[in-house]
Amino acid sequence: MRPWDFAETEKGLIPVPRKPLLCPFCRRSLVLHRFTAGQASEGFWHVDVNMKCPECGWYVIFGVPATKEECEKLKSSPLFGKTLREWPWEPEEEVKERLRMFGYW
Numbered sequence: 144m145r146p147w148d149f150a151e152t153e154k155g156l157i158p159v160p161r162k163p164l165l166c167p168f169c170r171r172s173l174v175l176h177r178f179t180a181g182q183a184s185e186g187f188w189h190v191d192v193n194m195k196c197p198e199c200g201w202y203v204i205f206g207v208p209a210t211k212e213e214c215e216k217l218k219s220s221p222l223f224g225k226t227l228r229e230w231p232w233e234p235e236e237e238v239k240e241r242l243r244m245f246g247y248w
């Protein structure tokens with residue numbers, strides 16, 4: 144199963160990791176910083192998910208395979224391509240519970 148899911152939040156659709164992603168330096172949970180989606184020149188569709196450690200600033204980009212439909216949905220999200228400096232929105236209960244498990248709250 145792909146280790147990423149796409150979840151609807153109050154502010155728009157976002158990519159969400161299925162398992163906690165921890166910073167290799169300080170073990171804090173990484174938070175979503177930015178995401179983009181599109182078609183590579185080779186033809187396949189993918190989402191680039193930029194995650195950041197809120198403690199030390201370590202930054203990583205995941206290249207997540209996705210369908211054209213998923214990419215188009217993400218592109219129409221109000222959060223698409225924006226730099227998310229904080230988490231000011233209220234995700235749906237199910238997403239919230241998963242994020243809580245990951246240590247976001």
Ligand SMILES: [Zn+2]
Nearest residue numbers: 166169196199
């Ligand atoms: Zn860190």
